[in-house]
Amino acid sequence: MLGPEVVDLTELPGVECPCGVARRAFAEREDFPGTVHWTQIQCDAKTHYHREHTEVYVVLECGEDAAIELNGRLHPVRPMTSVLIPPGTRHRAVGEMNVMIVCLPKFDPQDEHFD
Structure with missing residues (x-):
């Protein structure tokens, strides 16, 4: 078992995603079953789904008209x-927002699907 880890999400590289720009932590940890993402959404995101992933969004900041x-x-x-x-x-x-996302199992870009 690996020890604790502290990650400053603001120092992680941003990765373009259907929602905006994501900074993902803990992908390399074999002892943690998921990933944590700080995602900055600048405009309406593309509708997508995952076949394997369960996600929990926590809205940190958003505009008055923001929605999921x-x-x-x-x-x-x-x-x-x-x-x-x-x-x-x-x-x-929908709209601008900053969200924290917990993804289980670990995020895999192959599990982003579009209609």
Whole structure:
């Protein structure tokens, strides 16, 4: 078992994703089953889904009109809103927001699917 680890998400490289720019932590940890992502969403994201991943979004900051679209239905969000997104759920962020995402199992870009 590996020891504890502290990661400054602001120092991780940003990676373009369907939602904006993600900074992902703990992908290399064999003793942790998931990844943690700080994602900055600058505009409406592309609708996508995952066959294997479950995601939990925690909204840190967002505009007044921000929402999460789940299977075609808009759900308004505000800071400290948490959203559970099971596999197969078509989803996207609408509006600008900063979110923390916990992804289980570990994020795999091959598990991003678009209709």
